[in-house]
Amino acid sequence: MEIVSVLKEKFGYDSFRTGQREIIEDVLNGFDCVAMLPTGGGKSLCYQLPGYVLEGSVLIISPLVSLMEDQVQQLRNFGEKRVIALNSFLPHAEKQEVLRRLAHYRFIYASPEILQSPSLLSALQTVPISLFVVDEAHCISQWGHDFRPDFLKLGRLRKQLGSPPCLALTATATREVIDDIVATLELTNVKKHLYSIDRPNIALCVEHVATLEEKIERLIHIVDAVKKPGIVYVSSRQWAEKLAECLRERGHRTAFYHGGMEAEQRLLIQQQFVYDQLDVICCTNAFGMGVNKPNVRFVIHFHLPAQPEAYWQEVGRAGRDGKESIAILLYAPGDEQIAKTMIEAEFPSLEQIVYAIQSIKHGNEHIGLTEVQERLIFYWLEQIEEADSIEAIAKQMHAHVEKRRRMKEAKLSFMLRWMMEERCRRQALLAYFHESLPHRHERCCDRCSLELAVYEEKNERMSSIPLKAWQEELRRMFLAKVGKR
Amino acid sequence: MPSYLAKVVLFCLSRLNGERSLAAIYHLLNGKKSAQTLQDSKWYHLDFLFGTLAVQKSEILHIANRLEHERLIERIDNDTYKVTEKGEAALAQFSFPAYLNGLRYVNETEAFWRRLSLLVQTISNLVHETTFEPIQRDEETLLFVKRWLLSRRNAAALAQSLYEELHRLLSRLDEKEANVFVWRLTSYERIGLTNEQVALVLQEDPAYTQLLFQHVLHFFLKTTEKESHRFPLLFSLRADLYETIPLTSSTKKTYELLQQGRTLDEIARIRRLKRSTIEDHIVEIAANIPHFSIAPFLSEEKRQQIMRVAEKLRTKKLRMIKEALEDVSYFQIRLALAKRGDGDGDR
Numbered sequence: 018m019e020i021v022s023v024l025k026e027k028f029g030y031d032s033f034r035t036g037q038r039e040i041i042e043d044v045l046n047g048f049d050c051v052a053m054l055p056t057g058g059g060k061s062l063c064y065q066l067p068g069y070v071l072e073g074s075v076l077i078i079s080p081l082v083s084l085m086e087d088q089v090q091q092l093r094n095f096g097e098k099r100v101i102a103l104n105s106f107l108p109h110a111e112k113q114e115v116l117r118r119l120a121h122y123r124f125i126y127a128s129p130e131i132l133q134s135p136s137l138l139s140a141l142q143t144v145p146i147s148l149f150v151v152d153e154a155h156c157i158s159q160w161g162h163d164f165r166p167d168f169l170k171l172g173r174l175r176k177q178l179g180s181p182p183c184l185a186l187t188a189t190a191t192r193e194v195i196d197d198i199v200a201t202l203e204l205t206n207v208k209k210h211l212y213s214i215d216r217p218n219i220a221l222c223v224e225h226v227a228t229l230e231e232k233i234e235r236l237i238h239i240v241d242a243v244k245k246p247g248i249v250y251v252s253s254r255q256w257a258e259k260l261a262e263c264l265r266e267r268g269h270r271t272a273f274y275h276g277g278m279e280a281e282q283r284l285l286i287q288q289q290f291v292y293d294q295l296d297v298i299c300c301t302n303a304f305g306m307g308v309n310k311p312n313v314r315f316v317i318h319f320h321l322p323a324q325p326e327a328y329w330q331e332v333g334r335a336g337r338d339g340k341e342s343i344a345i346l347l348y349a350p351g352d353e354q355i356a357k358t359m360i361e362a363e364f365p366s367l368e369q370i371v372y373a374i375q376s377i378k379h380g381n382e383h384i385g386l387t388e389v390q391e392r393l394i395f396y397w398l399e400q401i402e403e404a405d406s407i408e409a410i411a412k413q414m415h416a417h418v419e420k421r422r423r424m425k426e427a428k429l430s431f432m433l434r435w436m437m438e439e440r441c442r443r444q445a446l447l448a449y450f451h452e453s454l455p456h457r458h459e460r461c462c463d464r465c466s467l468e469l470a471v472y473e474e475k476n477e478r479m480s481s482i483p484l485k486a487w488q489e490e491l492r493r494m495f496l497a498k499v500g501k502r
Numbered sequence: 503m504p505s506y507l508a509k510v511v512l513f514c515l516s517r518l519n520g521e522r523s524l525a526a527i528y529h530l531l532n533g534k535k536s537a538q539t540l541q542d543s544k545w546y547h548l549d550f551l552f553g554t555l556a557v558q559k560s561e562i563l564h565i566a567n568r569l570e571h572e573r574l575i576e577r578i579d580n581d582t583y584k585v586t587e588k589g590e591a592a593l594a595q596f597s598f599p600a601y602l603n604g605l606r607y608v609n610e611t612e613a614f615w616r617r618l619s620l621l622v623q624t625i626s627n628l629v630h631e632t633t634f635e636p637i638q639r640d641e642e643t644l645l646f647v648k649r650w651l652l653s654r655r656n657a658a659a660l661a662q663s664l665y666e667e668l669h670r671l672l673s674r675l676d677e678k679e680a681n682v683f684v685w686r687l688t689s690y691e692r693i694g695l696t697n698e699q700v701a702l703v704l705q706e707d708p709a710y711t712q713l714l715f716q717h718v719l720h721f722f723l724k725t726t727e728k729e730s731h732r733f734p735l736l737f738s739l740r741a742d743l744y745e746t747i748p749l750t751s752s753t754k755k756t757y758e759l760l761q762q763g764r765t766l767d768e769i770a771r772i773r774r775l776k777r778s779t780i781e782d783h784i785v786e787i788a789a790n791i792p793h794f795s796i797a798p799f800l801s802e803e804k805r806q807q808i809m810r811v812a813e814k815l816r817t818k819k820l821r822m823i824k825e826a827l828e829d830v831s832y833f834q835i836r837l838a839l840a841k842r843g844d845g846d847g848d849r
């Protein structure tokens with residue numbers, strides 16, 4: 018079938034967006050592909066459409082359970098029934114049933130962690146996999162080495178599944194990260210589709226304030242004035258809660274969102290935001306991936322993001338509908354210290370590593386490291402030759418650690434330089450991703466030309482339907498309005 | 503004035519009588535299904551709180567520090583506290599929502615709520631002919647509700663019946679309790695509120711609204727069980743959850759073997775487990791299954807002896823009881839105490 022008619026029939030679209038056709042054609046021709054499209058550029062279609070053309074199942078590896086669930090839901094909205102998300106929350110009996118019928122599914126979503134399960138692996142080996150998709154593939158590099166060692170095992174996994182063609186998708190990656198992706202996934206015969214990650218409708222702005230108190234005041238002032246809805250990113254759970262309270266006291270419809278909340282509560286907040294019951298979300302970086310909300314008008318960073326990749330991804334959650342939006346980074350002297358401390362806390366010292374290895378060798382459960390560090394140590398222990406002495410192993414590990422630490426510090430100092438940048442911020446950021454800016458946008462950044470007034474709200478606020486007592490709420494839920502009948 | 507959660511902790515400490523550490527409270531409230539926690543919850547009549555509040559360890563530590571600072575409790579050992587007279591006085595007016603029964607419904611509450619909330623959302627949207635994204639996402643719940651709806655036709659009639667059942671049930675509760683439940687439901691035109699948001703609207707402590715919400719669910723579970731004919735739709739949402747017994751999986755296997763008439767030693771041999779492990783299982787079973795008879799392991803006469811000593815010494819510390827009696831094993835003492843945990847418990 019012609020792919021344009023599949024596009025129309027299955028997804029209801031008349032035409033492809035930038036890059037989609039080229040990527041899909043290469044995928045259908047069996048090439049390994051790395052595709053970089055801007056956030057909101059329709060990445061998922063690049064494997065969803067081939068799912069209807071290729072024989073067999075498409076396996077999609079996704080870094081976050083919530084992201085996976087969002088995408089499964091999206092496919093179901095298109096009417097697809099043969100889609101499943103494999104995650105550790107699946108009850109045992111259901112899981113057995115799913116594994117038995119695995120080949121029946123057109124789309125199989127899985128987290129890298131769950132793919133370590135031998136029973137799942139052997140079930141997958143009986144399934145003809147037509148396409149091996151790694152979503153948010155920058156996790157292999159940006160987070161992979163630090164947070165998700167299981168991502169690094171995906172190359173081996175692909176081999177174990179008979180090396181099906183691979184599609185790695187990302188929205189933010191430097192050339193080094195792209196190389197990392199190609200190397201880790203052991204891609205051969207690879208076609209790179211790297212499109213501009215610029216988002217012309219999002220203006221960039223950095224504001225310097227003198228103190229933390231002033232920053233909070235400034236935040237409230239901005240949120241009061243600008244068009245909503247919007248997202249405020251902070252560095253910790255406590256700050257998410259604190260700022261949500263500040264803004265609520267100002268009369269804003271707001272809530273906090275962070276990884277410490279139960280899954281059900283998180284989903285409620287996310288959906289309240291998507292369905293315009295909330296105007297402002299105060300959140301950590303746990304919020305955003307997979308959230309499909311086109312009309313986000315602003316993204317404010319209350320703390321300095323430690324990496325340009327993370328910054329750009331978070332900024333990219335604004336203006337998916339193509340309308341004017343703004344990203345504001347608030348900076349107070351000393352903010353870089355928070356980011357530095359977080360980097361420090363991420364990496365174990367040589368002494369900690371030696372102690373940890375000794376503990377592991379003695380079968381001790383408590384090895385005195387954070388969970389993240391622990392996963393790293395176990396990953397490296399698998400990689401390093403067993404014959405070496407503990408000290409030698411620890412030294413090797415520490416060399417890895419130092420390399421990653423220096424890389425992270427370099428990213429942070431880029432952010433610091435960027436904040437002080439005298440010339441166009443967009444140009445500087447795109448340059449980091451090895452892109453140039455061929456022509457200036459009308460509303461670009463605070464260094465070019467920017468009037469905050471453009472983004473201000475003139476009209477009255479939206480309000481939700483008022484919450485009534487239970488009897489009336491129950492009637493509203495179940496009994497159709499008379500006029501409708 | 504301690505927060506509601508602090509009072510819950512204080513209440514637990516009072517019941518634990520200085521015999522268990524803070525970790526026991528943490529495991530109890532979070533509903534850890536270990537033999538130890540299951541037994542403790544019965545022994546100290548705290549089973550109604552089992553698994554009703556998700557709290558962090560650090561939160562409990564913080565609360566204990568505050569309580570100690572206010573001289574409501576005093577430290578008797580690392581992480582072990584006793585409630586002072588002042589503390590007991592602070593608890594005088596304190597009570598819990600009446601239907602709260604955590605351990606009894608531990609295997610049903612969560613699943614029942616997920617199914618009900620997804621069903622309400624689905625039917626509400628069907629009636630209004632709107633599309634929606636499910637607010638519950640685990641496959642088991644999605645599958646259950648899908649099958650449930652497939653076996654019943656006519657959305658409008660279903661909506662009417664479900665409305666009537668919910669209305670009838672909620673009418674038996676007071677206004678606040680019914681609101682706490684209904685406001686958390688997601689429906690046509692409204693995504694449900696989180697517990698924190700409900701607490702804000704009511705100007706109540708979130709720990710309190712969370713317990714109130716659990717209390718409503720337990721009331722639902724209890725009433726639909728007793729009057730299943732009056733609430734056929736709601737009952738059908740939990741009918742398959744009903745039989746589950748709150749035992750750890752390894753204990754369940756031992757329980758099955760006991761029901762086949764195997765002896766303790768036989769079971770140890772068959773399962774290649776230590777005798778003491780099987781003993782742990784039997785204590786867990788005795789604590790959780792009311793009709794389970796401990797007669798094969800402990801004569802009635804001995805059981806009464808143990809209970810008398812426990813009463814007299816006002817303790818549940820095994821060593822003290824054992825020293826006061828002759829010819830009684832730790833296993834038998836634990837059995838006797840576990841069995842005593844039956845009944846409704848005084849709050």
Ligand SMILES: [Zn+2]
Pocket residue numbers: 440441442443444461462463464465466
């Ligand atoms: Zn510019």
